[in-house]
Amino acid sequence: MQTKTPIYDFVSEYIQNDMSRLHMPGHKGKNVLGCEERDITEIDGADYLLKSEGIIKESETIASSLFDTACTIYSTEGSTLALKTMLRLAMQYSDSSHFRILAARNVHIGFVHACALLDIDVDWLINEELDSLTSCMIIPERLAAFLKQMEEKPDAVYITSPDYVGKMADIRGLAEVCHAHNILLLVDNAHGAYLHFLETSLHPIDLGADLCCDSAHKTLPVLTGGAYLHVSKRMAQTYCDLYENAKKAMSLFASTSPSYLILQSLDLCNTYLSSGFPEQLKNTCIDLTSLKNRLEQLHIRSYLYEPLKLTIDCTSFGMSGTETAAYLRQKHIECEYADNYDLVLMMTPKNDIRDFIRFENAFSALTKKTAFQRDFPVMPKPIKACSIREALLANSITIPTEEAEGCICACPSVSCPPAIPIAVSGEILTKEVLQIMKFYHIQTIDVVRK
Ligand SMILES: Cc1ncc(COP(=O)(O)O)c(C=O)c1O
Structure with a gap:
């Protein structure tokens, strides 16, 4: 059983030593909420998440061995930060001068933000027959066919699995296709941190993904914001310095004040995961x-x-x-x-x-009514007017959705959950797209100012 909790132990000892806290945070460990005593900052010995060499690294190494990865790093800003880090890390190891990614369309909004910040070009995988906003199941054969007809191969493929309604992709099959083309498979596994601990693991890393992010807080007893970025052993056979580079990648987007409450929660979760x-x-x-x-x-x-x-x-x-x-x-x-x-x-x-x-x-006790059929509007193929980066960083105005036909989407309007954009930055808002927005009750949208 794994019982070492270096981050939690460090804070416990700090509390026992009854120190005068002449440092951040401003609550000085005095309880208002009840958890302030454990909320510390990067004092001597507390390590630093974005360049960890001490107790945080030790705890992350324990998590890595529990998840059977080459390395695992903590995020205190959810999978939103972990997935940005994952994209930057994949970019760092790519040979091409302009990193391109092929992504199943049901991405979380954080993916769109990352593409704008990193100026990543996206080709979308769409499944017209099955798509709803939340799901976009791509089978390996379809991925293979899509890659075959692409003139320029992407540097990585990006899949969200499980999706918001729980549908899971055939990660093993998709990984085989990607690896046959020497392409990395990145998985947003925000909803599936627990999958590694099933009798037969269904975790993306165990099924062949190269990188994946898990929101620990969604399915494990971890405070909101706690997440992992996992790097596979397969990827580590080809590339070196992944842990250090993942930290550098995370530094681009993360706060320099990571929450020690969340870090302790991730730390304690290791013991929880290994004890029954x-x-x-x-x-x-x-x-x-x-x-x-x-x-x-x-x-x-x-x-x-x-x-x-x-x-x-x-x-x-x-x-x-x-x-x-x-x-x-x-x-x-x-x-x-x-x-x-x-x-x-x-x-x-x-x-x-x-x-x-x-x-x-x-x-x-429910009083049932008459069953009815689903009538999802068909997701139309997106029409791109400019890059995600150009559109998201352009001057924009917010207008009612019904007045947006023909405009270019600037900042996607999403309802949260599931925080999945219908139109992505840089795409033309056609009548069909606007109908889908109406279906999902989206009232206003940010468009690029003409
Ligand atoms: C599929 C998916 N990816 C990423 C995220 C972001 O996760 P977090 O809330 O941990 O930042 C979410 C959040 O709901 C999600 O549903």
């Missing part, structure tokens, strides 16, 4: 499967595309996802995400039996 977590995870997966089966008996359609995410198809009982979320709220249940059709619930071993019972009771 796989067993607890297995039990939660079993509980979720039986919950799904009981919903089925109530004629409620639901999916466990991803083992810890229960996605309920609310059309199966004639309600919208948002309507169902409002109903559940009255029953003291807050869900993760809801849209016109679906409702997403995220569970972990930290959910107790009461949560499951409440949920089942709420659905047993």
